[in-house]
Amino acid sequence: MSALNKALKTTEEVALQIILLCQVGIAAVANILLLVHNLSPNFAGPQLRPKHVILAHITVGNLLIILLTGFPSNMTVFVPRNPLNDLNCKLEYFIRLVARSANMCTTCILSSYQFIVLVPGKWSRVILRGNTSTFVHYSCNSCWIISVLNNVYIPIKISGPWNTDNNTDPNSKWVCSNSGFELVMVFLRFVHDAIFISIMVWTSVSMMLLLYRHHQSLKHIHRSNGSLGLQPEARAANTILMLMITFVCFYLLDCICIFFHISFVHFRVWLRHVSEILAASFPTISPLMLIVRGPRKISAKGINTENAFINSH
Numbered sequence: 001m002s003a004l005n006k007a008l009k010t011t012e013e014v015a016l017q018i019i020l021l022c023q024v025g026i027a028a029v030a031n032i033l034l035l036v037h038n039l040s041p042n043f044a045g046p047q048l049r050p051k052h053v054i055l056a057h058i059t060v061g062n063l064l065i066i067l068l069t070g071f072p073s074n075m076t077v078f079v080p081r082n083p084l085n086d087l088n089c090k091l092e093y094f095i096r097l098v099a100r101s102a103n104m105c106t107t108c109i110l111s112s113y114q115f116i117v118l119v120p121g122k123w124s125r126v127i128l129r130g131n132t133s134t135f136v137h138y139s140c141n142s143c144w145i146i147s148v149l150n151n152v153y154i155p156i157k158i159s160g161p162w163n164t165d166n167n168t169d170p171n172s173k174w175v176c177s178n179s180g181f182e183l184v185m186v187f188l189r190f191v192h193d194a195i196f197i198s199i200m201v202w203t204s205v206s207m208m209l210l211l212y213r214h215h216q217s218l219k220h221i222h223r224s225n226g227s228l229g230l231q232p233e234a235r236a237a238n239t240i241l242m243l244m245i246t247f248v249c250f251y252l253l254d255c256i257c258i259f260f261h262i263s264f265v266h267f268r269v270w271l272r273h274v275s276e277i278l279a280a281s282f283p284t285i286s287p288l289m290l291i292v293r294g295p296r297k298i299s300a301k302g303i304n305t306e307n308a309f310i311n312s313h
Contacts, residue, residue: 061103105143
């Protein structure tokens with residue numbers, strides 16, 4: 001029975017690895033296309049606009065996350081590879097967590113910027129009248145600096161592969177061990193994530209309410225023209241809602257999976273693959289969603305944007 005359970009466990013792990021590799025391939029192509037679209041002068045113009053800068057930083061973070069999540073240990077499904085060593089573990093964990101933190105921060109900047117663009121009032125026009133691209137550049141670069149400082153302790157806490165007592169589990173050489181994280185560090189990371197997620201949720205919901213009120217104010221015009229349907233602003237609000245829900249849901253599921261990964265040693269490898277799939281899900285879905293639901297013109301009563309989610313200011 002133990003041999004059968006071991007064979008089933010190995011089959012499940014290989015299946016999860018193959019799913020992750022397919023996911024990584026799709027995500028890499030989608031993020032590269034989105035990155036080229038936001039950096040190429042043919043699409044973005046001679047001067048990068050703020051939304052192009054933000055999306056470029058997000059796609060770079062996405063690429064780092066999916067490449068470091070999918071390739072380090074999962075390439076063993078197809079080609080032989082040496083086990084992880086101490087340096088591999090430190091670099092893999094550090095860069096992946098830095099990219100994750102920076103990705104969360106830049107996504108927060110994107111939602112905040114869009115809220116400033118859409119909210120009515122003189123103060124938003126004053127902010128946008130300045131050198132917005134330079135400010136956005138500094139903000140996105142600050143996200144990477146803050147992420148590095150926030151994860152500077154990772155190389156100290158992470159060491160080589162997990163060593164079991166009997167050393168009979170061949171998969172233990174692919175699981176990096178840690179010396180334990182202090183409660184203060186865990187609390188600070190929780191506060192860090194909670195702040196950014198709270199800002200994203202608040203700005204996204206605020207933009208949805210603003211667009212909904214705008215849609216309601218124009219409803220009688222569309223009815224008189226006989227063209228009542230899913231308007232561009234409603235489409236933009238749906239994009240915002242879907243991205244926000246997708247990010248929060250996958251973030252919470254990943255946190256739950258990480259908790260079980262830490263708590264149950266015997267399921268470390270299987271849970272690690274599930275956690276990797278969840279961690280790579282948002283970097284896979286977000287560029288596809290932005291590409292499929294591309295820029296659409298909105299122009300009514302002072303609101304004039306390419307898309308209420310990715311504005312052209």
